[in-house]
Amino acid sequence: MKIALDAMGGDYAPKAVIRGANFALSRNPDLEFLLVGNESEIRPLLHKHHKLEQRSQIIHTTDVVTNEDKPSIALRQGKNSSMQLAINTVKEKIADACVSGGNTGALMAMAKIALRTLPGIDRPAICSLFPTRKGQAVMLDLGANPECTAENLFQFAIMGEAFGVALLGKKEPTIGLLNIGSEAGKGVDSVRQASEMLQTTQIPIKYVGFIEGNDIATGTVDIIVTDGFTGNIALKTAEGVAKLCGEYIKMGLTSSIFAKVGSMMAKPALKSIFKKIDPRAHNGAMFLGLNGIIVKSHGGMDHVGFANAIDVAIHLAKANINQRIIDEIGFSSENDADL
Amino acid sequence: MKIALDAMGGDYAPKAVIRGANFALSRNPDLEFLLVGNESEIRPLLHKHHKLEQRSQIIHTTDVVTNEDKPSIALRQGKNSSMQLAINTVKEKIADACVSGGNTGALMAMAKIALRTLPGIDRPAICSLFPTRKGQAVMLDLGANPECTAENLFQFAIMGEAFGVALLGKKEPTIGLLNIGSEAGKGVDSVRQASEMLQTTQIPIKYVGFIEGNDIATGTVDIIVTDGFTGNIALKTAEGVAKLCGEYIKMGLTSSIFAKVGSMMAKPALKSIFKKIDPRAHNGAMFLGLNGIIVKSHGGMDHVGFANAIDVAIHLAKANINQRIIDEIGFSSENDADL
CATH class of the missing domain: 3.40.718.10 (Isopropylmalate Dehydrogenase)
Known part of the structure; x- marks a missing residue:
């Protein structure tokens, strides 16, 4: 199970993200992480958590989406942002899910365009x-x-x-x-x-x-x-x-x-x-409803809260939630009478 | 100040209504009440409160609107109900306001038809x-x-x-x-x-x-x-x-x-x-928004809660709330640009 984390999203990022990842790893030792963000900020934090560092890969970028950015602006100007690159790893099936504590509107706009809706949704x-x-x-x-x-x-x-x-x-x-x-x-x-x-x-x-x-x-x-x-x-x-x-x-x-x-x-x-x-x-x-698992953490969460969001992503990926939705909606369109 | 009470409305009516009226009277000694409902049930309760009895008049009826009645049914079959007769006292300007703990939908339907909306509302x-x-x-x-x-x-x-x-x-x-x-x-x-x-x-x-x-x-x-x-x-x-x-x-x-x-x-x-x-x-x-003050008490209220609903009716009547609404809406239609 590989989870991509927008390391720069949230009020206490990247610290709460890295500590949250470490906390989640202690509960799920098989996890691997893609940490997307500024390596010069992430690396020193990672040094404190030896096991996490071994199981993590950094995707470096200095661009970030701020909470003040409008979704339309974030879409246009954030192509290399930590948020967009984290979503892309899900699109490219490099990661099983992505977690971000960043700007909700921007995350939704980027995720919609990158991943598209599931068939029937x-x-x-x-x-x-x-x-x-x-x-x-x-x-x-x-x-x-x-x-x-x-x-x-x-x-x-x-x-x-x-x-x-x-x-x-x-x-x-x-x-x-x-x-x-x-x-x-x-x-x-x-x-x-x-x-x-x-x-x-x-x-x-x-x-x-x-x-x-x-x-x-x-x-x-x-x-x-x-x-x-x-x-x-x-x-x-x-x-x-x-x-x-x-x-x-x-x-x-x-x-x-x-x-x-x-x-x-x-x-x-x-x-x-x-x-x-x-x-x-x-x-x-x-x-x-998207072709991929994108989990939003509250922006104000500490590492305990962020680790919980990672747990949510793990559960959803393990349960193969999107396949279940595709099957049920497909079943409905074949079998339900039109109203 | 004269308040009409639907004495039969609410889970603990008429007891909570009469005791509520007595409680409200103790705080507002100038109040007068019109108690609308079954006199054979109201009178014995009223006997316990000498001062309230002196300041109350009973409008007798045995018809009631129940909580199960649909508004349309209540409208057609409830012409002589305690709820309708209480509303009518406001329409006829015999009472300054009416309070009921009965069926909300029926009360709204009856009040709308009896009182009509204020000009501009x-x-x-x-x-x-x-x-x-x-x-x-x-x-x-x-x-x-x-x-x-x-x-x-x-x-x-x-x-x-x-x-x-x-x-x-x-x-x-x-x-x-x-x-x-x-x-x-x-x-x-x-x-x-x-x-x-x-x-x-x-x-x-x-x-x-x-x-x-x-x-x-x-x-x-x-x-x-x-x-x-x-x-x-x-x-x-x-x-x-x-x-x-x-x-x-x-x-x-x-x-x-x-x-x-x-x-x-x-x-x-x-x-x-x-x-x-x-x-x-x-x-x-x-x-x-109606031509008259109709106050709804929660159905499950005891006498303390019902007395509070009476207080609300008193405040609204004293403030001449409907005249203020008419003035402001009239001012708006004369002065506001069309959007």
């Missing part, structure tokens, strides 16, 4: 895991497609299911469509039509119907399907509320001397809870 | 307060309009601002449009166009631009404007995450003997935190 979607009461769930699209047709949503469901099979360790993850009520007539046309398509498809999936916003945290289903506008806002809303709750607890537990002593006693228990919702443990979003 | 929106890091914010639409034009969103902003002035105690609340990025080109057409309209309007409002999902809990702006699909899902997502966080904390604080002792010491501090995010303190959504 109209648009790629951004897909990620997040914590729920029952463990973890998958949500897509998280922002690539602000407006979606019923066909887009149907394809997202198939792609999300393949992602769930690879990462949740469930053979038949349940799928729900995000809506504003559970009754058949609720919501917008595209969502209602997608629901019909998912109910009648011959693909053996477990579609359970509409779910609502509160079902996201509850973990009512394993795979949550929605358009990129709603998905992006729901995810960021959830992150904002979780952060605020954490702050409130901290405020509460430090607001009096009794509370402080009490919180010290409860600390180990609270730590184990916070570990469950640690964003680093859920880091790594895939650009689903 | 195309569609009513559901609007409510919720807690943020900085205090409270206003969000609309929360589900009445799954699909919205730029004009709808523009009108929601003006209506939401009037709601904020009445309830937040701010003369110039800030307004933001919910989107998936803060740059000008982000999102969908309707949102981008609404942003232009809000930037160029001659109405003296404080529009700050696009905000993202995480800004909801942060309290970046006072008024959050979005379509009913996104708003409903964002609100329910936030409620789900807050509930899950609360459960995690409880789990953490009871998971060991040390944690239990610690949490007992921290209890008063934690209580004051939980009070801030108590959903009862933010109960009461207005159906904005």
